[in-house]
Amino acid sequence: MAKKQKIVSVRIDPGVMEEVEKAAKEEGYSSPSSYIREACKSRLGGVSKALEEAEERILELLFQQSQHIHMMQKIAIVQYQAMNIFMKLYLTYTPEIAPEEMEASIARAKTRYRKYQDDVAREIPDRPSAYFDRVIRDFEKLGVKFDFD
Structure with missing residues (x-):
């Protein structure tokens, strides 16, 4: 059995209502009312779509940066080993002055x-x-x- 919903009247400026209608349509909501209900739930839950998207972008960026750092660590190890081999060769085969x-x-x-x-x-x-x-x-x-x- 579905819970009864309470009806709430809210006054919204015409410009804001146009934005709500446009956003509801773009995001696939059945009506502006369903969009407003979801916005209220998100706001009360402390989660907004913009925040989630920003978090996803930040996580992706951090993942990419960690991959770059890992790659640079490998390059540094290879460079160290190459320099080490060069120094051994140089010191072995170069006479002192x-x-x-x-x-x-x-x-x-x-x-x-x-x-x-x-x-x-x-x-x-x-x-x-x-x-x-x-x-x-x-x-x-x-x-x-x-x-x-």
Whole structure:
């Protein structure tokens, strides 16, 4: 047996009523009254459609960001391993420099390193020099030095 519903009279401005009728039609309600009943239930329950949609968008964004972070973690591990292998090879096969050749070697290394920086910067498509300078500043904040002195 269905519960009896109470009839309530509400005064609504004509402009608001037009919006209610339009929304009820767009969202597939049988009448503006059913739309208003559902809106009251949502409001009293503390849940609104806009809030639910916003929550869904936020959750989707968080899921996407977590996937990007996971991918970047994998990339960082691969880069670390590649650098580790390179350092082992370098230290194994590169002889130490004699003290009397050190100054000339440092000068050549600085020149070669600057060329390397320029080559890397050219490979970055958007404002290479500004990007490279920012990367250097970020590393320097961490205490990483980018010269041979």
